[in-house]
Amino acid sequence: MFASFQRVAALVVRYLYLMRSSWPRLLELAYWPTVQMILWGLINQFLAGHSDWVAQTGGLLIGAVLLWDVLFRAQLGVSLPFFEEMYSRNLGNLFVTPLRPFELALALLLISLLRTAIGVGAAAGLAILLYRYSIFDMGLPLIAFFALLMIMGWSIGLMVVALVMRWGLGAEGLAWAIIFAFAPLSGIYYPISVLPRWLQGVALSMPSAHVFEGMRALVREHYFSMHHFWSAVALNLVYLAVGFALFLWAHRVARKKGLLLQMGE
Numbered sequence: 001m002f003a004s005f006q007r008v009a010a011l012v013v014r015y016l017y018l019m020r021s022s023w024p025r026l027l028e029l030a031y032w033p034t035v036q037m038i039l040w041g042l043i044n045q046f047l048a049g050h051s052d053w054v055a056q057t058g059g060l061l062i063g064a065v066l067l068w069d070v071l072f073r074a075q076l077g078v079s080l081p082f083f084e085e086m087y088s089r090n091l092g093n094l095f096v097t098p099l100r101p102f103e104l105a106l107a108l109l110l111i112s113l114l115r116t117a118i119g120v121g122a123a124a125g126l127a128i129l130l131y132r133y134s135i136f137d138m139g140l141p142l143i144a145f146f147a148l149l150m151i152m153g154w155s156i157g158l159m160v161v162a163l164v165m166r167w168g169l170g171a172e173g174l175a176w177a178i179i180f181a182f183a184p185l186s187g188i189y190y191p192i193s194v195l196p197r198w199l200q201g202v203a204l205s206m207p208s209a210h211v212f213e214g215m216r217a218l219v220r221e222h223y224f225s226m227h228h229f230w231s232a233v234a235l236n237l238v239y240l241a242v243g244f245a246l247f248l249w250a251h252r253v254a255r256k257k258g259l260l261l262q263m264g265e
Contacts, residue, residue: 060219062133064188066124067215070146071186071208073119074153075160075179077112082161083172101251105244108161109154116150138215141224145211148229151236152207153179158243162250187212207232207239 085091094104128134135142156179164172185199186208192200203209214228 060216061189062127062131063135063138063215063219064212066120066127066135067145067149067211068183068186068188069120069123070116070149071153071182072179073116074112074150075157076176077115078108078154078157079160079164081108081111083164086164095255101248102244105158105247108157112154112157113150116153138218141214141218144229145215148207148211148232148236152239155236155239155243156182158240158247162243162246165247165250165254182206182208185209191216204231205235207235210235 085094124135138145160178185195185203185206187194187203188208192203192209192213195203210228210232214225214232217223217225217228
């Protein structure tokens with residue numbers, strides 16, 4: 001019995017050392033409860049004073065969920081294929097070929113587009129069958145919303161890949177967690193005006209906030225906001241440039257330190 005206890009204690013100590021040596025793992029412990037609390041607290045705060053708001057606009061929340069999934073799937077569509085290369089220890093093999101880093105990045109973006117279209121398309125079809133709500137009723141603006149959220153998702157995906165390439169699989173949890181940090185400030189289920197005034201400026205520095213504000217204006221007021229559209233376009237150019245820059249920087253550092261050959265399960 002005592003020997004069994006020692007073995008269990010040894011494993012616990014091992015896992016504690018693993019957590020202590022990896023800041024992404026420590027951050028993740030408090031991250032999910034905090035984000036969920038903030039997000040649902042803001043939803044509750046908004047609905048408490050606008051109980052008839054959603055009822056007046058049928059399908060608004062379903063549309064918001066589907067558009068949010070575009071952003072989420074776009075980011076995962078970049079991160080997960082890269083992780084699969086890491087799990088199979090194939091990164092070293094890829095980069096001894098003439099493949100250049102930006103070509104890998106472009107391939108990740110394209111496969112992300114396909115994965116997102118399949119996943120969100122299936123969900124949109126089920127929404128029509130189950131709830132008689134079609135997001136396609138938005139018409140041409142839906143293409144703009146889809147493209148803007150895709151590009152933001154790509155940008156965040158490239159940033160996550162850069163972090164994992166630089167710091168290894170200890171940062172893998174960021175692929176699932178980081179996108180949800182944008183959720184409370186994106187105004188998915190409520191207007192940006194619900195946020196404290198000092199946070200509204202932060203929220204409007206994100207393309208997603210402009211997309212969801214534009215989506216609500218279209219659904220409730222039948223008006224496509226060019227201001228929100230061009231703001232999201234300009235911000236996406238910045239986000240995408242930062243994403244590519246971080247990806248190329250991380251690849252350069254990983255190559256110099258020989259990390260590409262050491263990554264794997």
